[in-house]
Every structure is written in structure tokens, then in C-alpha cells.
Amino acid sequence: MGLTNQYVQEKLTEKFGDQVFGFEENYGMLSFEAPKEHNLKVLQFLYDEATLGFTFLTDLCAVNYPDDKGRELAVVYHLHNLHENVRIRFKVFTSVETPDVYTATKLFASANWMERETYDFFGVNFVGHPNLKRILNVDEMDYFPLRKEYPLEDQTRIDKDDEMFGR
Amino acid sequence: MMEQHITLPENSIERRTTTLNVGPTHPATHGVFQNIMELDGERVVSTEQTVGYIHRAFEKLAERRPLYQITPITDRLNYCSSPINNMGWHLTCEKLLGVETPKRVDYLRVIIMELARISDHLICNSIVGVDTGAYTGFLYVMQYRELIYEIYEEVCGSRLTTNIGRIGGFERNFTNTAFTKLEKFLKEYPKVLKEFENLFSRNRIFMERTIGGGAISAERALNYGFTGPNLRAAGVDYDVRVHSPYSSYEDFEFDIPVGKTGDNYDRFLVRNQEMWQSLRIIEQAYQKIQGFTGADAEVYHADVPEYYLPKKEDVYTKMEALIWHFKIVMGEVDMPKGEVYKSVEGGNGELGYYLISDGGRTPFRLHFRRPCFIYYQAYPELIKGGMLSDAIVTMSSLNLIAGELDA
Numbered sequence: 001m002g003l004t005n006q007y008v009q010e011k012l013t014e015k016f017g018d019q020v021f022g023f024e025e026n027y028g029m030l031s032f033e034a035p036k037e038h039n040l041k042v043l044q045f046l047y048d049e050a051t052l053g054f055t056f057l058t059d060l061c062a063v064n065y066p067d068d069k070g071r072e073l074a075v076v077y078h079l080h081n082l083h084e085n086v087r088i089r090f091k092v093f094t095s096v097e098t099p100d101v102y103t104a105t106k107l108f109a110s111a112n113w114m115e116r117e118t119y120d121f122f123g124v125n126f127v128g129h130p131n132l133k134r135i136l137n138v139d140e141m142d143y144f145p146l147r148k149e150y151p152l153e154d155q156t157r158i159d160k161d162d163e164m165f166g167r
Numbered sequence: 168m169m170e171q172h173i174t175l176p177e178n179s180i181e182r183r184t185t186t187l188n189v190g191p192t193h194p195a196t197h198g199v200f201q202n203i204m205e206l207d208g209e210r211v212v213s214t215e216q217t218v219g220y221i222h223r224a225f226e227k228l229a230e231r232r233p234l235y236q237i238t239p240i241t242d243r244l245n246y247c248s249s250p251i252n253n254m255g256w257h258l259t260c261e262k263l264l265g266v267e268t269p270k271r272v273d274y275l276r277v278i279i280m281e282l283a284r285i286s287d288h289l290i291c292n293s294i295v296g297v298d299t300g301a302y303t304g305f306l307y308v309m310q311y312r313e314l315i316y317e318i319y320e321e322v323c324g325s326r327l328t329t330n331i332g333r334i335g336g337f338e339r340n341f342t343n344t345a346f347t348k349l350e351k352f353l354k355e356y357p358k359v360l361k362e363f364e365n366l367f368s369r370n371r372i373f374m375e376r377t378i379g380g381g382a383i384s385a386e387r388a389l390n391y392g393f394t395g396p397n398l399r400a401a402g403v404d405y406d407v408r409v410h411s412p413y414s415s416y417e418d419f420e421f422d423i424p425v426g427k428t429g430d431n432y433d434r435f436l437v438r439n440q441e442m443w444q445s446l447r448i449i450e451q452a453y454q455k456i457q458g459f460t461g462a463d464a465e466v467y468h469a470d471v472p473e474y475y476l477p478k479k480e481d482v483y484t485k486m487e488a489l490i491w492h493f494k495i496v497m498g499e500v501d502m503p504k505g506e507v508y509k510s511v512e513g514g515n516g517e518l519g520y521y522l523i524s525d526g527g528r529t530p531f532r533l534h535f536r537r538p539c540f541i542y543y544q545a546y547p548e549l550i551k552g553g554m555l556s557d558a559i560v561t562m563s564s565l566n567l568i569a570g571e572l573d574a
Contacts, residue, residue, distance in 0.1 A: 026506045027262060056389055059508075059519055061534040078508055078521070078536075082389075082403070085410045089508065110392025113544045121226070136219035136573060145227060152231050 003051070003084035005030040011052060015045055031089040039075070039092045040102045046079060047107060054079035054088060057104070060114035062122040066148040072096035073122055077104070094124070103129040121146035184212055191220050195559045197294055198569035209554050214547045222573040229533040233498030234260045234334060234474065237533070242328035244537060245571040248287035248514035249329045250279045250319065255511035258413050259520040260334045263507045264474065271459055271466045272336040273415035274452040278349065279322065279331060280414070281445040286315045287514030288396070288438040291566040295435055296367060298560045299376040304366050311359050314352045321345040335475040336468025353450060364439055374432060381549040381561030382430035392541040395516030397565060400437045401429030407512040418455070419448050431564040473500045498528050515539050515566040537571045
């Protein structure tokens with residue numbers, strides 16, 4: 001035991017310099033980001049480096065920040081070192097115009113469907129993914145529903161025929 | 168193609184593989200799962216899964232709801248053990264809000280969560296029995312799941328989609344009837360579980376059907392993001408209750424059962440053992456609860472006026488309570504800003520909640536880490552080369568719940 005957030009941060013800074021930044025601790029979990037071109041290098045380093053050993057991908061999802069120009073989409077990886085029981089959160093940001101992020105499927109088999117889900121809802125294009133197609137929504141869908149530009153239906157709208165919609 | 172002893176002519180039908188659609192509404196799949204399987208005789212050559220038949224866009228819905236309205240959404244994830252989902256969600260909110268719950272609340276929660284785990288494992292294991300041809304066990308244990316559901320009913324009023332508990336604790340204290348029912352369950356259930364085990368664990372037919380089927384190594388399981396009993400059956404002793412204790416799990420004495428081969432039989436055994444451990448935990452928690460005296464024995468929620476609804480009589484007579492009641496019901500309480508990841512050991516793995524708040528009244532983003540969505544990807548690898556009938560058993564022994572898979 002003894003893997004601390006501070007050690008993880010030092011190791012990352014030592015290896016990547018100012019390519020990893022935005023370190024913060026939210027409720028005890030270390031969170032940081034890197035440019036999207038380096039996401040695989042960072043993940044591989046976290047995986048291979050013996051003293052870090054983040055070999056378990058707990059979760060992969062995206063977040064849409066529509067007001068943050070050029071960084072509208074964030075892909076968030078939650079990684080877990082099961083031996084030391086340390087979790088970290090790693091983010092890469094991408095613009096919504098060119099949402100290309102390298103796939104982590106080579107490293108984690110579990111990333112396959114999670115990336116498909118992320119593509120399905122946010123349109124993040126995972127470069128190199130073996131089977132990047134919609135997973136939960138219908139194939140014919142032509143938008144990415146979890147982006148903030150698609151608001152939920154107005155609960156007070158009255159233009160719908162009550163008889164048809166049962167309200 | 169398998170090795171043939173007879174030389175078949177070119178283009179004979181035996182030389183070709185068959186495509187078979189299993190699902191989406193097939194009686195053997197216990198839920199809406201579609202698999203397009205390529206079969207060589209009875210052996211599975213490859214399969215492709217289709218998921219999403221009951222996708223309800225929970226993550227989007229959650230973006231317009233105040234925290235307390237998201238609890239019913241979580242019910243519908245793994246509906247075999249909704250209380251665990253509910254508690255996981257409350258714990259996530261409490262982590263974001265910085266709420267400390269009293270010990271008694273923690274223990275009551277532990278009782279409810281472990282009951283839910285038993286009912287979840289009970290369904291899964293008895294369904295494995297059904298798929299191997301033993302219907303008796305399933306029908307028999309339903310009676311005892313009923314006892315668990317009666318306890319839920321006594322505590323929160325509902326049975327399947329429970330919406331149990333609130334941020335900070337429970338909506339009301341456990342009644343004496345609830346404890347009587349719990350005692351009844353604790354008295355009657357061990358005998359039944361023993362009988363259930365006798366029926367299956369060393370049953371020749373059951374063993375032949377399940378040993379070696381759907382096996383996965385620990386490395387592959389970890390790489391595929393397995394968690395819960397499925398990972399433990401492969402020999403990795405990862406359990407969220409022990410690794411990151413929540414709701415005072417650190418106060419309890421229990422073992423983590425692990426398997427070796429990660430096949431259907433080991434998964435079955437691990438689940439059975441976990442039910443015994445859950446019983447141990449419930450007994451300890453009940454004892455601890457009986458140990459509370461005086462005012463402590465009546466505590467069933469923390470003091471969180473911003474999120475915990477005041478008593479109805481106070482709402483009618485006191486100004487402050489009325490204001491809080493209104494603000495809570497209308498969802499007009501601003502959350503603190505922050506990002507939280509909280510996970511609990513669900514019925515089938517690590518159920519995680521990733522909640523981002525931008526300081527508004529509803530989550531900015533909420534993501535559910537649904538364990539069976541993640542490990543269902545491994546299904547083609549698990550069943551490749553096996554018999555179709557084993558593929559069916561593998562599917563049920565993975566404990567796939569369509570509601571959780573599709574969110």
C-alpha cells in the first residue's frame with residue numbers, strides 16, 4: 001500500500017511534463033487531463049508502469065460542455081488500480097466539429113461497448129475502433145441525443161393531441 | 168467447421184453453417200436480448216448481440232430532475248435488486264452534499280441491501296437451474312423471495328420498483344412488523360438455502376451441464392471489465408463492500424467467496440456462498456440495531472433539511488417546514504458544484520454513479536456504470552465453440568438484467 005494521488009501526479013508530470021495538466025482532487029479522486037492526441041500514451045503509461053498499475057477501466061463516458069468553445073466534448077476515463085485500491089479520473093477534451101479520439105479498445109476489451117455507447121450519445125468518433133456503430137439507439141438515428149443542443153421536451157407544451165398521447 | 172469423419176460432398180448442407188436468431192423475445196433468454204448466432208450443427212461459431220430494446224434514456228431524463236426524482240429511475244436499472252440501486256444513488260447524493268448518516272441508518276440500509284442481494288442471487292441461480300432443466304428450485308425459492316418483498320413492502324410500501332429510502336436515511340422508521348418479518352426470514356431462509364444447495368451443488372446432471380461452460384480467465388475477465396460475482400468466480404477477490412466500504416460495511420465480519428475457473432458452475436457456487444455471507448451480515452446488522460438504546464434507537468434519518476422532507480404535521484403547523492417542503496418538492500434547492508463517482512456492490516457487479524453538478528438544481532450530467540452492460544460484451548467469447556444449450560445457460564449465469572443493460 002502507499003500509492004497516493006501525489007505520487008501519481010509526480011509520475012505523470014515526470015513522464016509527460018506539461019502535456020498533463022488540470023490536476024485536481026474532487027472528493028478524494030485525482031482528476032487530470034491531457035490533449036486528446038496523447039490519450040493512448042497516457043493510458044498505456046498508467047497501465048504499464050509497475051508502480052502505477054491502473055489496469056482496470058471502470059468507466060468510460062463523455063460529457064458535453066456546449067459553452068466551452070473548442071472543448072465541447074470531454075471523454076472521461078475512470079481507472080482503477082485494484083491492488084492499491086486507488087481510482088483516478090482522466091479526461092480528454094475535443095471540439096465538437098472534429099470529435100476524433102483514439103480508441104482504447106486495444107488496451108481494454110471493456111472499452112468496446114462503452115465507446116460505442118459514447119459514440120451513440122455524443123458522436124465521439126473513436127479512431128481505430130473495430131465496430132463503431134450505434135448500440136442503444138436505432139441505427140437510423142441522425143443525431144446524438146445526449147448533447148446539450150437537444151433539450152428534453154417542454155413539459156408544458158399543449159400542441160400535442162391528447163387523445164393520441166394519452167395525457 | 169468441425170472435423171468430419173465422413174467425407175461430405177461439396178455444397179452439402181452439413182458443410183454449411185446456419186444462422187439462428189435467438190431473441191429478442193425468446194423464452195430462454197429471460198429478458199429482451201437478441202443474439203444472431205452462426206451455428207455449425209449445435210455448436211456456436213460466432214454470435215452478435217443486439218442490445219437497446221428497452222433503452223429509456225435515463226441519463227437524459229436525469230438531467231431535468233431534482234435529485235429525489237432520480238431515485239425511481241434507478242429502480243428500473245437492475246430491477247431484481249432495486250434497493251441496492253436506490254441506496255447507491257442516495258449515497259452518491261450524500262457524498263456530493265457531504266451528508267453524514269447516523270450508524271443506525273447505515274445498518275438499516277445494510278439490511279435492506281443484503282436482502283436485495285439475496286433476492287437477486289436467488290433469481291439468478293434458480294434461473295440457471297431452470298435453464299439446465301430443473302424448474303423445481305425456481306418455483307420453490309420464489310416463496311422465499313416473497314418474504315423479502317414483504318419486508319420491502321413493510322418498509323417502503325412497494326415491492327419491485329421500491330424507491331426505498333431518501334437522501335439522508337429512510338422515509339419512515341422500520342415498524343415492529345418489519346422486524347418480525349425479518350426475523351421470520353432469518354429463521355426460515357437458511358433451511359431453504361441449504362435445500363436449494365442440496366438440490367444443485369453436487370447434482371450430477373447440473374454439474375455436467377455447468378462445469379466448463381462459459382469459462383473465462385481472471386485476466387480476460389479483468390480486461391473485459393467484469394465485476395461482482397462473475398469476476399470473483401474467475402478468482403479475483405474484488406468486492407466494493409470491502410475495497411471502498413460504504414454505509415459502514417467495515418463494521419461487519421464477512422468473507423468474499425471466490426471461484427477458480429470462472430465457469431457457470433463457479434458463478435453458481437459463488438452466488439450461493441454470497442447468500443450465506445449476506446445472511447451473516449444481516450444477522451450482525453440486526454444485532455447491532457437491537458443494541459441501540461434511548462433516542463439512538465429511534466433515529467432513521469440524518470438531519471438534512473434541504474433534501475429530507477419534513478414531517479407532515481410540521482408542514483401544516485410550522486413555517487420553516489412548509490418552506491422546505493415546498494422547495495424540496497418543487498426541486499428548488501441548488502446543489503453544490505462538483506464531480507462525484509460513487510459505486511456500490513450491486514447484485515451483479517460494481518454499480519457506479521458518475522454525477523456532475525454545475526451548481527444547478529438538477530445534475531449537469533449523470534452517468535450510470537452498469538456492470539452487466541460492460542461484461543455482456545464478453546458473451547461471444549464465452550460461448551464460442553460451445554453448444555447452443557450451454558450458451559443459454561451461460562447467458563442466465565451471467566445475471567444479465569435487460570433494464571440495467573439498456574439503461
